[in-house]
Amino acid sequence: MKKLVLGLVLWVFGVVLAFGGGRMVYRAWASERWPVVRGSVLSSSVETLRSRRSVSFRPHVRYSYTVGTEHFTSETIAFAALDTGNSQEANDYVRRFPAGAPVELRYSPEHPSIACIECGHAGLADYVVTVGGGLLALYAAWGLLELLRSGLRARRRQRPIPSGGAAPPQAARG
Missing domain, CATH: 1.10.287 (Helix Hairpins)
Incomplete structure (x- = not known):
């Protein structure tokens, strides 16, 4: 079990x-292949992630955009993990998206709340x-x-052999 x-x-x-x-x-x-829309960066920063053995840095960008009459905010930069062990690399990344700057992004046509800046x-x-x-x-x-197979095999081996009532004929000895 x-x-x-x-x-x-x-x-x-x-x-x-x-x-x-x-x-x-x-x-x-x-x-x-998602549609493109222009949005605006609301904030950008670098998050410090600490574990017992290491420190990593994650760029964090929050942006807003409008699809039709609906207004959305998102924080997805890319669908790939962007964590790095280098704080300078994360800061360089965030500098590309200063607060208030326009940003071109793509959004899911089925779920416009799902978007990304660096797609693909x-x-x-x-x-x-x-x-x-x-x-x-x-x-x-x-x-x-x-x-499952070994359980079935074990069950088969445990079954008694059915007796037909009559013993098999024996050859006559002469």
């Missing part, structure tokens, strides 16, 4: 990873998550199938 639960958990985890990464890769690819690029991490999640899901599915 533990193996079944572990296999299902791994399969679900792999599917979620593959779906999440695949969605980002798809959005990056599809965003190249998925990061290596997105591909790794997509492929890794897919491989994990396949591996877990294969393990679950093998578990």
Whole structure:
């Protein structure tokens, strides 16, 4: 039972990873063909992300735009991760989008609230998550199938052999 639960958990985890990464890769690819609109940068800064072993920096740009009569704000620069270990690189990136500056962006025609400034690029991490999640899901599915097969084989071996009531004829000895 533990193996079944572990296999299902791994399969679900792999599917979620593959779906999440695949969605980002798809959005990056599809965003190249989205409609273009001009917007305005509301704010830009660099976020410092600290972990036990490292510090990384993430450019943060908030912008607004209008599609038809609806007004939107977004913070998606690109569908690729833009974190860097170099604060100067992140600051150089943010300087390209000063507050109040006009910005050209693309938005999803189905969901105009989804937009990006630098569209069409998925990061290596997105591909790794997509492929890794897919491989994990396949591996877990294969393990679950093998578990099912071995259970069926064990049940077959435990079944008693049905007796027909009569013994097989024996050859006459002479």
